[in-house]
Amino acid sequence: MREAVRKESEIFSELAEICASLGYVHAIASLCYQNDIIEYADTLTPEDMLQQLSRDILVRTEISTLVGLACKKQLNIDLPSPEVIRRYIDKTDSLLKEIHQSL
Secondary structure, three states, rough: OOOOOOOHHHHHHHHHHHHHHOOHHHHHHHHHHHHHOOOOOOOOHHHHHHHOOOOOOOHHHHHHHHHHHHHHHOOOOOOOOOOHHHHHHHHHHHHHHHHHHHH
């Protein structure tokens, strides 16, 4: 049995809601760090760079969308707990994957 796919607009509205959450900017900062840092030992190799080609890495337009949605409301820069930031990130990843599936 196939799961029903929600409309893109519904998913995007939910994404906008989480982006407006208290301290969400810290989740964006964490996402930028984990998506833009390339870990390597002594010398950067082509294999080290290949990790940037993963489907799990957010592209610049996705990050820009999150920043734009966060800026639509009054920004709150209070630092949430690490658990809350993790929930924000997990929900964001889930919603972005769902948007990709709906397209």
